[in-house]
Amino acid sequence: PFELFQNFSCIHLKEIIRKHDGGMHVTDIAREYGRNPSTIGTILKMREKILATDAAKGVTRIVKNRPAVLEEVEKLLLIWLEEKQRAGDTVTEAVICEKAKALHTDLIREQPGTSGEPEVFKASRGWFDRLKTRSGIHSVVRHGEAASSDVPAAEDFAVEFLEVVKTEGYVPQQVFNCDETGLFWKRMPKRTFITQEESTLPGHKPMKDRLTLLFCANASGDLKIKPLLVYHSENPRAFKRHKIDKDKAWVTRVLFVDWVNLAFGTAVKQYLLDNDLPLKALLLMDNAPAHPKGLEVDLLEEFSFINIMFLPPNTTPLLQPMDQQVIANFKKLYTKELFRRCFEVTDCTTITLREFWKDHFNIVTCLKMITTAWNGISQRNLNCAWRSLWADCVAPSDSDAPESTVVQDIVALGRTMGLEVTEEDVCELVEEHDHELTTQELVDLQAEAAQEQASLEEEEATEERLSSEKLRDISVQEKPKCSLLTAF
Structure with missing residues (x-):
């Protein structure tokens, strides 16, 4: 029966039902969606079937009688695809x-009572084409394999980059690099689960929450731009008092353009003016889908002085400055801040580590820790990251001594709290942030997003119902006044 509404996504169908439940009239809903009231009425009659449908996020067409495990496969696959595309990986x-x-x-293996030969899923060409139709996925190369680091392309680009810098007369203060990374903001080294009080930390899942961060700084290292954060949930409850545009939470391209116009452009312009530098800048970034070609067209007129340059595919590990120990050092500093917060809470309050982790550590706390860790990245670290691409811009070092003992500090803090942790554990954790998500981690991520979305829908339905009731109360109160005016 869903073929009747092939122009509606599953999300829109549920949205229509939710608005009607909130007191919105059928005629008003029909007007909003540009449909006949009879069509809306038919949707409402199929309420139970529509609400029972659990389509993958991003799927715009619903197909009847599909195996539940296949629906789950596609849900997880779309999450995995988004993670790969955010990282700029080639996906064929x-x-x-x-x-x-x-x-x-993996999903069949996890099903209880599964025995005998496992069910065969061929993932055929036809299935792939139908998946593209249902989900609208794009930027998928039909043939070829993902390439490894392209050394010749990196060498050619380095020559091209230096020529642009020389021709345009850029100085290190005017050249910037930005890059995205994933962060498991609620993850500790594996062996920290053994404490004096308990053998595990209740409430801590291997895959609790993951977010995406975009960092940016100039080649001289003296200007760090406010990071962009993309959280998997459309409206986390911890942000209830904060203004969030939920429609943009999953549109990374739109968010990136907004970040360039609202954060990057403003900060760079003010910095150049304060330092009496010519009003021109170069932003270097990789070719991830979130970084649109032709970005200059989307820039506000006052930021027309910003030029964009893209790294060639498969050269970022070799050339991308942010990938040259900047992001890795940030993750070490974040882990140190996480341990420091845990230590402060357990040492200065009556809250146990278990209670803090389960009830008091949320995304807002995480934001404060991200800010502290990003502020902790030194100018020297940011400047040295350009050595592979622009060696002449790296300032000579006054000392050969190690810049930081962050890992040792993390180990010391952990042991103070009775946690078993070594330097190897910390380094393993930093590397884990960039590992491909396992099936179980994708399942956990999907469950987290679904839980947050369900809570949001419940809150919105309650707010719409209360708003409708308030309007009816106002209408009832004003009717006598209208009658009196008419009488006179």
Whole structure:
């Protein structure tokens, strides 16, 4: 029966039902969606079937009688695809199909009572084409494999980059690099689960929450731009008092353009003016889908002095300055701040580590820790990161001594709290942030997003119902006044 509404996504169908439940009239809903009231009425009659449908996020068409495990495979696959695209990785049809088969095998294996030969899922060409139709996924290369680091392309680009810098007369203060990274903001080293009080930390899941951060700084290292954060949930409850545009939470391209116009452009312009530098800047970044080609067109007129330059595919590990120990050092500093917060809470209050982790550590606390860790990245670290691409801009060092003992500090803090942790554990944690998500981690991520979305829908339905009741109360109160005016 869903074919009747092929122009509606599953999300829109549920949205219509929720608005009607909140007191909105059928005619008003029809007007808002540009449909006949009879169509809206038919949707409302199918309320139970629509609400029972659990389509993958991003799917715009609903197909009847599909196996539940296949629906789950596609949900997890779309999350995995988004993570790969955010990282700028090359994703081919063959890679996607292999990942789908691996997800299917893992999910079948986890089903209780499964015995005998496992169900075969071929992830055929036809399935892939139908998935593209249902979900609208794009930027997928049909043939070829993901390439490793392209050394010749990196060498050619380095020459091109230096020529642009020389021709345009850029100085290190005017050249910037930005890059995205994933962060498990609620993850500790594996062996920290053993404490004096308990053998595990209740409430801590291997995959609790993951967010995406975008960092940016100039080549001289004396200007760090406010980071961009993309959280997987559309409206986390911890942000209830903060203004969030939920429609943009998943649109990374739009968020990136907003960040350039609202944060990057403003900060760079003020910095150049304060330092009596010519009003021109170069922003270097990789070719991830979130970083749109032709970005200059979307810049506000006052930021027309900003030029964009893209790194060639498969050269970021070799050339991207942020990938040259800047992001890795940030994650070490974040882990240190996490341990410091845990230590302060357990040492200065009656709250136990278990209670802090379960009831008091939320995304708002995480934001404060991100700010502290980013502020902790030194100018020297940011400047040295350009050595592979622009060696002449790296200032000579006054000392050969190690810049930081962050890892040792983390180990010391952990042991003070009775946590078993070594330097190897910390380094392993930093590397884990960039590992591909496992099937179980994708399942946990999907569950977190679904839980947050359900809470949001419940809150919005309550607010709409209260608003409708308030309007009716006002209408009832004003009717006598209208009658009196008419009488006179």
